[in-house]
Structures are given as C-alpha cells and as structure tokens.
Amino acid sequence: xxxxxxxxxxxxxxxxxDKVILDDINLYIRKGEFVTLLGxxxxxxxxxxxLISGFLAPDExxxxxxxxxxxxxxxxxxxxxxVFQRYALFPHLDVYDNIAFGLKLQKVPQDEIEKRVKRxxxxxxxxxxxxxxxxxxxxxxxxxxxxxxALVNQPKILLLDEPLAALDLKMRKDMQIELKEMHKKLGITxxxxxxxxxxxxxxxxxxxxxxxGKIQQIGTPIDxxxxxxxxxxxxxxxESNILKGRMLRDRRVAFIKHEFDCVDEGFGExxxxxxxxxxxxxxxxxxxxxxxxxATVNSCTFKxxxxxxxxDTDTGYELMIQDYDPxxxxxxxxxxxDPDDIQVMHKERTRNVFEGKMADETHVEMLGATFxxxxxPGLAAGDKVRVEVRFEKVDLLDHxxxxxxxxxxxxxxxxxxxxxxxxxTEDGDHIWVDTNDIWDKGDLVGVNIAPEDLKISKSDEA
Amino acid sequence: MKKFFAQAYIWILLVLxxxxxxxxxxxxxxxxxxxxxxxxxSTRLYANLFTGDMQGSxxxxxxVENTLLIALISALVSMLLGTIAAIGIHNLRGRKKQAVxxxxxxxxxxxxxxxxxxxxxxFVFLHISQGYLTVILAHISFGTPYVVLSVLPKLTQMxxxxxxxxxxxxxxxxxxxxKVLVPQLRPGMVSGFILAFTMSLDDFAVTxxxxxxxxxxxxxxxIYTDARKGGLTPELRPLMTLIFLIILVLLIVINVxxxxxxxxx
Amino acid sequence: xxxxxxxxxxxVFLTIFVVLPLVLILVYAFQDGSGHFTLANITKFxxxxxxxxxxxxxxxxxxxxxxICILLGYPAAWILANKELNRSAVTIILFIMPMWINAxxxxxxxxxxxxxxxxxxxxxxxxxxxxxxxLPFMIYPIYNVLNKMDKSxxxxxxxxxxxxxxxxxKVTVPxxxxxxxxxxxxxxxxxxxxxxxxxxxxxxKIKLFGTIIQENINSSMWNYGAALALIMLIIIGISTLxxxxxxxxxGGLI
Numbered sequence: 001x002x003x004x005x006x007x008x009x010x011x012x013x014x015x016x017x018d019k020v021i022l023d024d025i026n027l028y029i030r031k032g033e034f035v036t037l038l039g040x041x042x043x044x045x046x047x048x049x050x051l052i053s054g055f056l057a058p059d060e061x062x063x064x065x066x067x068x069x070x071x072x073x074x075x076x077x078x079x080x081x082x083v084f085q086r087y088a089l090f091p092h093l094d095v096y097d098n099i100a101f102g103l104k105l106q107k108v109p110q111d112e113i114e115k116r117v118k119r120x121x122x123x124x125x126x127x128x129x130x131x132x133x134x135x136x137x138x139x140x141x142x143x144x145x146x147x148x149x150a151l152v153n154q155p156k157i158l159l160l161d162e163p164l165a166a167l168d169l170k171m172r173k174d175m176q177i178e179l180k181e182m183h184k185k186l187g188i189t190x191x192x193x194x195x196x197x198x199x200x201x202x203x204x205x206x207x208x209x210x211x212x213g214k215i216q217q218i219g220t221p222i223d224x225x226x227x228x229x230x231x232x233x234x235x236x237x238x239e240s241n242i243l244k245g246r247m248l249r250d251r252r253v254a255f256i257k258h259e260f261d262c263v264d265e266g267f268g269e270x271x272x273x274x275x276x277x278x279x280x281x282x283x284x285x286x287x288x289x290x291x292x293x294x295a296t297v298n299s300c301t302f303k304x305x306x307x308x309x310x311x312d313t314d315t316g317y318e319l320m321i322q323d324y325d326p327x328x329x330x331x332x333x334x335x336x337x338d339p340d341d342i343q344v345m346h347k348e349r350t351r352n353v354f355e356g357k358m359a360d361e362t363h364v365e366m367l368g369a370t371f372x373x374x375x376x377p378g379l380a381a382g383d384k385v386r387v388e389v390r391f392e393k394v395d396l397l398d399h400x401x402x403x404x405x406x407x408x409x410x411x412x413x414x415x416x417x418x419x420x421x422x423x424x425t426e427d428g429d430h431i432w433v434d435t436n437d438i439w440d441k442g443d444l445v446g447v448n449i450a451p452e453d454l455k456i457s458k459s460d461e462a
Numbered sequence: 463m464k465k466f467f468a469q470a471y472i473w474i475l476l477v478l479x480x481x482x483x484x485x486x487x488x489x490x491x492x493x494x495x496x497x498x499x500x501x502x503x504s505t506r507l508y509a510n511l512f513t514g515d516m517q518g519s520x521x522x523x524x525x526v527e528n529t530l531l532i533a534l535i536s537a538l539v540s541m542l543l544g545t546i547a548a549i550g551i552h553n554l555r556g557r558k559k560q561a562v563x564x565x566x567x568x569x570x571x572x573x574x575x576x577x578x579x580x581x582x583x584x585f586v587f588l589h590i591s592q593g594y595l596t597v598i599l600a601h602i603s604f605g606t607p608y609v610v611l612s613v614l615p616k617l618t619q620m621x622x623x624x625x626x627x628x629x630x631x632x633x634x635x636x637x638x639x640x641k642v643l644v645p646q647l648r649p650g651m652v653s654g655f656i657l658a659f660t661m662s663l664d665d666f667a668v669t670x671x672x673x674x675x676x677x678x679x680x681x682x683x684x685i686y687t688d689a690r691k692g693g694l695t696p697e698l699r700p701l702m703t704l705i706f707l708i709i710l711v712l713l714i715v716i717n718v719x720x721x722x723x724x725x726x727x
Numbered sequence: 728x729x730x731x732x733x734x735x736x737x738x739v740f741l742t743i744f745v746v747l748p749l750v751l752i753l754v755y756a757f758q759d760g761s762g763h764f765t766l767a768n769i770t771k772f773x774x775x776x777x778x779x780x781x782x783x784x785x786x787x788x789x790x791x792x793x794x795i796c797i798l799l800g801y802p803a804a805w806i807l808a809n810k811e812l813n814r815s816a817v818t819i820i821l822f823i824m825p826m827w828i829n830a831x832x833x834x835x836x837x838x839x840x841x842x843x844x845x846x847x848x849x850x851x852x853x854x855x856x857x858x859x860x861x862l863p864f865m866i867y868p869i870y871n872v873l874n875k876m877d878k879s880x881x882x883x884x885x886x887x888x889x890x891x892x893x894x895x896x897k898v899t900v901p902x903x904x905x906x907x908x909x910x911x912x913x914x915x916x917x918x919x920x921x922x923x924x925x926x927x928x929x930x931x932k933i934k935l936f937g938t939i940i941q942e943n944i945n946s947s948m949w950n951y952g953a954a955l956a957l958i959m960l961i962i963i964g965i966s967t968l969x970x971x972x973x974x975x976x977x978g979g980l981i
Contacts, residue, residue: 472813475799575937584747600744664829
C-alpha cells in the first residue's frame with residue numbers, strides 16, 4: 001500500500017500568456033499520504049492543485065489517477081473535492097444545504113443524505129449548526145463547514161488550497177491539529193497548498209518545495225529541514241546561516257575563513273559550494289580544545305523559548321545563533337559546529353552567463369539593452385556571444401533610469417558578510433549580484449556593468 | 463459553436479435595439495418632411511439645424527439651450543449640495559444615518575410621475591409660480607441623491623487619518639479640506655455630476671409637471687408637444703442623431719480612460 | 728461645527744422637496760376641491776371602471792414587459808459577463824448606451840419605425856416598444872452582479888460534482904437574484920408609471936396608469952390626480968418590500 005501511487009504528474013508544464021507558471025513538473029503522490037505543496041506566492045503551487053482538480057488543463061505532460069490519464073475528465077467527474085482558499089460556501093444556502101449540495105446532485109436518498117451530513121458535521125464538531133446561515137458563521141466555523149462539504153462526498157483525495165490562511169494564529173494552530181487527526185482517521189490522501197513553512201512542517205508526510213514554477217525539493221519534513229538541497233530551500237524553511245564555502249576534500253569544508261569537518265562526500269577537491277548551518281546548531285563552549293572559532297556577541301534578543309544572538313566572527317562574518325542561555329552583548333565567545341550539522345550544497349551557479357549579440361566592436365546587446373564593452377578583436381557585429389559577469393561586478397543603482405537595464409530585487413540572501421541578490425529585469429531575465437549594500441525585496445534598481453567586467457567569448461552554437 | 467450562438471444572440475439583440483436609432487440617423491440625410499419617405503441624399507436638415515433656417519426654429523433652439531442650461535445649473539448645485547451632504551452623512555452614526563440614507567433613496571425609487579406630481583402640488587401649495595426656477599429645483603431634487611451615492615464610497619475608502627494628518631502637519635481645517643479632502647473626493651464628485659447632468663437631460667416627466675404655463679420648453683417637452691401635434695419636425699432627426707453620437711463617443715471615452723487608469727494603477 | 732452637521736442643509740432640502748411633496752399627495756388625495764376632508768377621491772377610483780381598467784392594463788403590461796425583459800435580458804447579461812464568450816467592452820457599452828438617451832426620443836423613433844413598416848400600433852407595438860426601452864435596465868444590473876460574482880462559487884459547485892448546467896441553475900441563478908430583483912424594480916415601476924410613451928406607441932389607443940394621473944393633473948383635477956398618485960405610491964411601497972437588495976447591483980453606472 002505504501003508504495004502505490006494515486007496521482008502522477010509527468011512532465012507537466014503550464015503557461016499563462018508568455019509567463020511560464022509550471023516548468024516540467026514531475027511528481028507522484030502515494031495513496032493515503034499528506035502531501036504539502038509549499039512555496040512563496042507565484043511559485044506555481046496553486047496552479048498545480050488546480051491542474052489536479054481539473055480547473056486548469058496542462059499545456060504539456062499528463063496527470064494520472066491510479067495510473068490512468070485524467071486530462072479529458074472535467075472537474076465535476078473527478079473523485080476529488082477541494083477546500084477553497086476563502087471557503088466559497090454558497091451564500092444562498094444554509095449549512096445543511098451547503099454540505100448536502102454534492103450528495104443531492106448524485107441523487108443520494110434523502111435519509112442517507114441526512115445521516116451523512118450529520119456524521120460529517122460531528123467530525124468537524126459543528127453538530128448544532130445545520131440550520132445556520134453560512135454568512136453568520138465565524139471564519140473558523142466556515143472553514144469547518146467547507147471541510148465537511150468536501151468530505152461528505154467521500155473523495156479519494158481531499159485538496160486544500162491555503163485553507164487556514166484567513167484564520168488568526170491561535171485558530172490556525174488548533175485547526176492544524178484537527179486536520180492532522182482527520183487525516184489519520186479518514187485514511188484518504190490530502191494534498192495541501194500553503195506558503196507557511198511551519199504549517200507544512202507540522203502537517204505533512206511529504207513536502208514538495210516549489211519556486212518559480214519548478215520543484216526545488218521533495219522530502220519528509222525532517223529531510224527538508226536538515227538537508228536542504230539549495231539556498232532557496234534553506235532560506236525558505238526555518239532560519240539559517242547560508243555561507244559561501246569551499247569543499248577542500250571529502251568530509252572537509254572551509255567557510256568563514258575556518259576549516260571544519262563535515263559528513264559530505266563526493267563533491268571533488270577544492271570546489272566552491274554553499275554551506276548551511278542552522279542557528280541552533282552553533283554551540284557555545286568554554287573548553288578551548290573544542291573551540292573552532294571565536295566571535296563577539298553584537299546583539300541578543302529574547303524570543304520566548306530561546307535567545308537569538310548575532311555574533312561577529314574573528315574573521316569578519318556575521319552569524320545568527322539560537323540558544324537557551326543568553327550571552328551579554330560585547331562578550332567574546334568560543335563556538336563550535338558538529339560535523340553532522342553542516343549541510344554542504346552544490347553551488348547552482350558561480351557567475352552570471354548571458355547570451356548576447358555584438359552590436360559593434362565595443363558594444364554588446366544582451367538583457368534587452370546595449371552594454372559598452374572593451375574592444376573585441378575577432379568579433380564582428382551580429383556575432384552571437386556568451387557574456388560572463390562575476391556576481392560582485394554588477395553595479396546596482398538607486399534609480400531605474402540610471403541603469404542600462406531596469407529591474408527589481410526579487411530574492412535576497414544574507415551570506416554572513418554580503419548579500420546575494422536575484423534581480424528580475426523588466427524583460428524577465430535574472431541577474432545575480434553580490435553586494436555589501438542593503439536592499440529590500442521589491443526595490444526598483446538600475447543595473448550597470450563596467451565595460452572591463454564583461455567577459456565575452458564567441459557563442460558555441462554560432 | 464457555443465461562442466458563435468452567444469455572439470449571434472448578442473448581436474441580434476443589438477441590431478433590434480439600435481434599429482430605430484439607425485433608422486432616424488439614415489433619414490436625417492434626406493429632406494422629406496415625412497419620415498420613411500426617401501427623397502434623395504441631402505444634408506439640408508443639418509444645415510437648417512445649424513443656421514436655424516426652419517419653421518419654428520427659434521423654439522427648437524431655445525429648447526436645446528434650456529435643456530443644457532437647466533442640466534448644467536442643476537448638476538452643479540447637486541454636486542455641491544451632494545458632496546457636502548455626503549461628508550455629513552459619512553460622519554453620522556446609527557439611526558440618524560439610516561434615516562438620512564433612506565430619505566436620500568426616496569427620489570431614486572420614486573417614479574418620475576410621482577416626483578413630478580408631488581412637486582407640482584408643492585409649488586401649488588406654496589404659491590410659487592412655476593418656471594425656470596421650479597424646474598431647476600426639481601432637477602436638483604432628483605440629481606443630488608446620485609451625487610451623494612457617488613461620493614459616499616470615496617469617503618469610506620479614504621483613510622480616515624489623512625484629514626487628521628493634514629491638520630497635524632499644520633494645515634488649517636479649510637486648507638485640509640481643499641488640499642486633501644476634495645482631491646480625494648473629486649472622482650466621485652465628477653461621476654456624480656455626470657450622472658446628475660444626464661438625468662436632467664433625460665428627464666421628461668418632472669419637467670413636464672413643474673415648468674408651469676409660461677411656455678418653457680426643454681428638448682423632451684418640445685418633442686412631446688411636437689409629436690402630439692402630429693409628425694416630428696424633420697430637423698429633430700439630425701439633432702437626435704447628433705445626440706446619439708455624442709453620447710456614444712462620451713461613453714467610449716469614459717470607459718477607455720477608466721480601463722487605462724485601471725491598467726496603470 | 729461637527730462634521731456630521733454638514734448633512735443639515737441637505738436634510739432641510741430633502742424635507743422640503745421630497746418629504747413634504749409626498750405628504751401633500753396624501754393631503755390632496757383626501758381633500759375635496761375646497762379643502763375639506765373626503766374619501767370621495769379614493770372611492771371614485773374604485774367605482775370608475777375606466778380607471779380600474781387602465782390600472783389593470785398597466786399592471787398586465789408591466790408584468791409582461793418585465794417577464795420578457797428577464798427572458799431576453801438574463802441570457803444576454805450572462806453572455807456579456809462570461810469572459811470566454813465575450814471579451815469586448817464595446818458590446819457592453821452598446822447595451823448600456825440606450826439608458827443614457829432620452830426615453831421619449833427612443834420611443835418616438837420606434838413608433839416612427841413601426842409606422843414606416845406599416846405595422847398597426849396597438850398592444851403588440853406597445854410591448855415591443857416597452858421591451859426596447861427597458862431591456863438595458865434589466866441587462867445592466869444582472870450583468871453587474873454576474874460580473875462581480877466570485878468565480879470560486881461556480882468552481883466549488885463543479886468540484887462537488889455539478890455539471891455546467893447544474894452549476895448554472897443551482898448556483899449562478901440563485902446568486903444573481905439581487906441583480907434580477909433590481910432589474911425588476913428598474914423595469915416594472917417605470918412601466919406602470921410611464922406616460923407619453925404608451926400614447927405614442929399605441930397612437931393613444933392604450934392608456935397606462937401614469938397617463939391618467941397626468942391627464943387629471945393637467946385638467947386641474949388635482950385631488951383625484953393625487954389620489955391616483957397615492958395608489959401608485961402604495962404599489963411602489965409594496966414592491967420595494969420584495970426587493971431590498973438593489974444597491975449592490977446598481978453601483979457604478981459609469
């Protein structure tokens with residue numbers, strides 16, 4: 001049973017206009033699993049859910065239910081039911097008629113409808129509310145009715161589209177527990193969409209982390225938390241210190257200008273990598289023999305259960321540490337990290353690579369604009385070229401109109417001593433930038449690159 | 463297929479709806495005094511309309527002037543009165559607010575005939591001789607509720623702190639009103655004005671009952687009397703055609719501007 | 728001065744020009760020519776077979792007109808609000824535009840068209856002309872409600888197993904009722920009360936209730952005219968009781 005797939009998505013892609021929402025998604029869901037699609041808004045998680053429920057059709061690829069393609073089946077014939085984001089309870093019907101809606105359509109006998117509605121109302125602890133007008137219910141109560149309305153049809157899969165997003169924190173926590181219990185009791189498959197990583201970690205058997213239309217990582221909550229495969233996942237799930245590093249050899253990695261033992265192998269020797277260390281995995285010690293590096297505490301904040309401290313290392317990096325005991329600001333501390341707690345990741349890229357075209361000997365067209373470059377002997381106007389730019393060589397300017405290309409800060413990571421930004425240009429291209437300046441997500445920026453920092457070579461395909 | 467039938471249905475309805483208007487427009491380009499009798503293409507009726515060279519021309523032209531003047535004055539007064547009223551209503555609470563809102567709704571629910579008859583009785587009762595003034599007062603009474611309803615939503619959408627913010631930054635209440643409040647309300651005031659203006663242009667029944675016996679004619683009462691005399695003055699054909707065109711162009715311009723504003727917002 | 732006091736001038740204005748006139752209808756309806764209280768005007772209506780007949784015809788025409796407008800207008804509004812079937816804003820403007828043109832002018836144009844086509848003016852042309860005049864007022868509020876309706880209701884119904892046809896009848900139609908009732912208000916009442924329009928469309932053969940009110944007022948029978956107006960007011964009062972959700976449908980004419 002555990003291995004049986006109920007849903008398979010194979011090479012599924014979906015675009016709206018020229019905007020690619022899902023790009024070659026491959027995913028399977030096991031029978032009885034609680035699967036969460038997790039990601040920031042616009043990552044494609046809701047689109048994936050709507051493809052499964054049948055409100056959207058994939059442009060490419062297929063969706064299988066129990067091994068059979070269901071592309072041609074309209075939503076009303078699919079054995080799934082959805083709990084909608086804002087519940088979508090019918091305002092012209094009372095609680096009972098909302099829940100009985102699906103059963104009446106199936107021409108289920110009256111007395112059985114009544115039995116099943118009562119049973120499901122009891123399941124969501126709303127037994128006395130049958131005759132209530134849905135608009136007179138609180139958010140939490142509407143939520144329960146929406147769940148009851150979906151469950152009463154005994155779907156093979158329950159789809160939930162950010163069902164708790166509209167509730168306040170306390171209510172959300174309570175409902176999480178109830179949902180988890182319902183899943184256990186009913187034994188059906190739940191596919192849950194959320195942008196709340198904590199919710200995903202609490203509820204799921206399996207988490208599918210998505211970003212920009214691609215699946216970033218699939219795994220159990222523990223895998224995802226402890227072994228993120230890339231910076232995006234590490235940053236999105238929980239708090240983390242993400243740092244530039246260098247894999248020296250198997251089980252030996254250097255970062256923050258110190259060397260550490262780790263458990264990762266197979267990266268090769270002297271390879272640039274990214275390193276993730278969770279703030280609760282950096283330990284204080286008083287034993288000089290255990291100390292791996294020293295640091296000065298520069299802030300300490302009480303967070304309820306633990307203290308959150310920022311420290312400056314003796315090598316000039318900033319790290320976040322969480323501990324149950326506070327250390328005074330200004331004190332010098334000794335720190336160490338267990339090899340187990342160092343997560344080493346392949347670098348997704350080490351520099352920007354753009355495709356472009358020579359405009360003339362000293363100008364290259366790329367990113368929808370023309371950049372000045374050093375004279376390129378041997379390249380003629382019109383030649384297709386590959387342009388490499390190091391992350392730290394991209395200049396960001398305060399005003400969009402001052403740059404050669406205009407863009408917006410799309411994503412940012414603090415890497416201990418600098419920021420790594422993703423700039424989304426107006427044409428939809430990505431530029432990655434390392435900078436010491438502080439920017440915020442959504443800032444509008446102009447992008448400039450000095451002529452001497454463009455490394456141009458003839459494109460292979462030309 | 464479904465789309466084809468849907469489109470066909472829509473266009474058949476539109477053709478039916480517009481047939482009479484098109485019919486009038488076509489026959490505005492012939493000289494015949496009797497509608498439906500095509501006597502060859504001519505722009506003579508248009509020329510007559512603009513030079514005023516026709517039978518009873520002075521009364522038609524003065525009817526057009528009256529219509530525009532009454533609409534302009536009553537819509538302006540409605541806009542001022544309605545905006546001030548909306549600010550007041552917005553700041554009322556509970557029962558009082560309900561009562562004023564209810565009163566504001568009455569002129570909109572009332573059929574024209576009732577509004578006309580009741581105002582007629584009022585002017586008779588108060589011994590006010592009917593004419594220009596009474597027609598304008600009557601038009602203000604049915605135009606202002608539309609201004610109130612256009613301005614109120616702007617007040618609810620407005621951040622309640624911006625007026626206080628202006629005062630906090632050193633504006634006098636008068637400056638805060640003109641420099642902060644009014645600019646925020648302007649879109650609502652403008653659409654209220656346009657609504658009141660067109661309501662006034664459109665009106666026949668209320669004008670009919672409140673214009674008295676001094677021979678005051680607006681375009682609608684002129685057409686009414688004219689049609690009762692048997693047969694429309696031919697020059698009304700080009701006039702109606704022009705009015706259709708102006709309204710169509712206005713509506714399209716307003717909608718295109720709105721669509722653009724939405725896109726850039 | 729408190730800001731709520733800004734409503735005072737308007738309240739005074741409404742009292743004089745809206746409330747007092749309506750009270751005067753009531754007063755005049757129960758007075759005779761010399762200002763004494765009487766029920767004669769009311770009893771006159773109920774014994775006057777002409778007036779009663781006109782009243783019945785008005786109600787009949789109004790009901791028929793309203794029904795035809797719903798039957799023709801609902802599908803049109805639905806198509807206009809459906810993004811897959813209609814993407815052009817111009818068709819919507821074309822449907823709204825007649826609302827902005829003087830009804831008298833449009834009626835005369837229609838009557839002239841009938842004349843030219845040689846169609847005898849009567850009940851048929853009256854209904855046709857009425858539908859022509861009032862159809863946009865039915866389409867617009869229904870379109871407004873359908874256009875603003877949250878798509879997730881239809882999706883939720885589909886998700887629960889409703890076919891597109893069932894979605895339409897069990898969700899879309901019930902949820903668009905505020906638009907329909909607002910459309911009914913905007914068509915039924917004006918039809919009953921209209922005057923001039925019916926005379927032109929039937930060549931004076933059929934009179935509607937609005938016309939006899941006008942005739943009485945014009946021939947200085949103010950008290951009887953007021954009584955008739957009072958009866959119409961009562962009908963309006965009754966029909967507003969059935970339709971209290973009109974506001975959300977009407978907002979945003981431009």
